[in-house]
Amino acid sequence: MWRRCLLAGTAAWLAAATPAGAVMAYVSNEKSNTVSVIDTDTWAVTKTIKVGQRPRGIEFTRDGKFVMVAVGDDDTIQVIDAATQQVVDTLPSGPDPELFVQDAAGKVLYVANENDNTVTVIDLEKRVRVGDVQVGVEPEGMAISPDGKILINTSETTNMAHFIDTATRQIVGNVLVDSRPRFAEFKRDGSELWVSSEIGGTVSIIDPAKHEVTGKITFSVPGLRREAIQPVGIGMTRDGKTAFIALGPANRIAIVDAASHQVTKYLLVGQRVWHMAFTPDEKYLLVTNGVSNDISIIDVVAQKVIKTIQVGELPWGITIAQP
């Protein structure tokens, strides 16, 4: 099936409307059941792709040829061919997939299934489900360590980051964090794991070797009540120096010094900001604003919002092919 998909992709590549070389961002619109495609040269929406019910987690395959989008209410992950910008296949995820992560080789996909407290393991080449790992209540955030040995899953009602050995698929550690952990991100050097707690209002810094919380990033925006600060998405620059954290209904992106864990600046973006993606050159960071139905473009060096792009209803996730 995967071969059929690849062949179709190759054939269509010749007739693709996309100018070769343009970097495209794919945005899942949770309410519209669409994916918006944005040309990052012109910052224009060039296509809106109809997908299944309730698209949320969205990622490019490692080879940059396909975009996978979890359509939770259809209990599957759809595969969009980046050349033809059409849905070409589906993956056998478990029920209600939300977020997922691939291994470094792009061969194994790990999916958080919110409805049955499991992480599903999918062989991407054979397109089959090869296993499940039982985790806490409402699994959501997924990350893989830079060395590929440890898979992280966060469970929103259990309030833990589960450390899963990717070789044995056994849980080797559980770290309690603050309420409703939504997202997990490793530093590129593997020295720290960051986990955002939406309801707790913090980001926990975890020592991945010791399985211990070593610090917490807290946020305070003048004039905003504490409950409105709800960290979700995390993005870190490749040099590991700067992190960007989306604060949900606080309508802000916090810029954090990744060494000192101190917030250096808050950027005002659209309403209910959740997930984000860098352009491959890391000049720009695109963030999804769910309630205002748009994407804010942040100039990473200048640390300024330079533009807003209207997309579909309730934009949720975003992905850009990385080199």
Add this chain to the structure above:
Amino acid sequence: MIRLLAGAIGLGVLASSALAADPVEIGIGYLHQGSVKPTLSLVGQPADNDGLAGARLAIEDNNTTGKFLNQHFTLEEVRLKDGDDAAKAAVALADRNVGFIIADLPADALLKAADAVRDRGTVLFNAGSIDDRLREEDCRANVIHAAPTRSMLADGLAQYLVWKQWKRWLLVVGSHEEDKLFAEALRRAASRFGAKIVQERAFEDTGGARRTDSGVTLIQRQMPVFTQQAPTYDVLVAADESEVFAAYLPYRTWDPRPVAGSAGLVPKSWDAAQDQWGAVQMQNRFLKLNSRHMTALDMQAWTAARMIGEAASRTNSGNPKSLLDFLKGPDFSVAAFKGQRLTLRDWNLQLRQPILLADGRMVVSVSPQEGFLHQVSELDTLGVDRPETKCKLH
């Protein structure tokens, strides 16, 4: 072959976590009364396990988490029959080393039960009673309130009606004690948020069956007449917790006006239509376990049992004293699918919570409404705030 192997590994995860030392056992009692009050709407009739089903789901959730912390939660249901003594039942639970009791009891029975086990260190979670007095003059240091108060419900409704510019209310009050208490909370809410009660009318309960074969014909004659010749008003607000008349009012008022309060737009802690903030996951879990929709009482009981689970995982303990200290402390908060953390008011142990406004089909809005500000938490714009409290915890 690979799949078989992976399946075996999956099972291995479960087995290995069960091999550890004996888990810490955390027993929770569920104390409630057997009788279910009849409602006007057949659709609104509560299930026999209303509330209990929510607690059971939370026990499952707690145990999924407990697996990783070597904690195990159990729920013991005690259903009181007419004439049974709540205090005796609470003591019997304490005798069996149950440190936590989730209670769905009327105020007086709840107080008796709480006082009977006070010296035993047992903590009660009020999941059912909305009486403000339990958080005010009759507050207790060993009772935590997961249910909202009547004044929180009234304030949540009033904020929305005022935001909507429906500021002129025709208030219709039932003749039972709890109807009068709700009316009192609504009057307080009107004056706090700038609404005006243009007239009050009383609806006497003269007895009679909730359901009859020719009911509609009669009601259709009564309700327009009952609501005619009212001064100009924007919305009819009904205080009828006793289920005597409010549900008959929508579409039958003399003037074409919306109805709110005990019918129409109803303030509540939870609704089966609530689907924001990850709530669909919760609704699905509940439906799967119980084959019915989740009510406000189910949610209040779920929240109570989750508070115990949350405190147990944070303190890594099953000791009631340690858990109570944590729950009362500044680090406690619980997530309950309402868009923000829920915390305890330290002056009376009431759980702060948003109030949903639902019409029976949809969640219309969630209070506190934008613009109602507070120096500590906007959730404290709902209900009796610290400066006004009559509670002295000791």
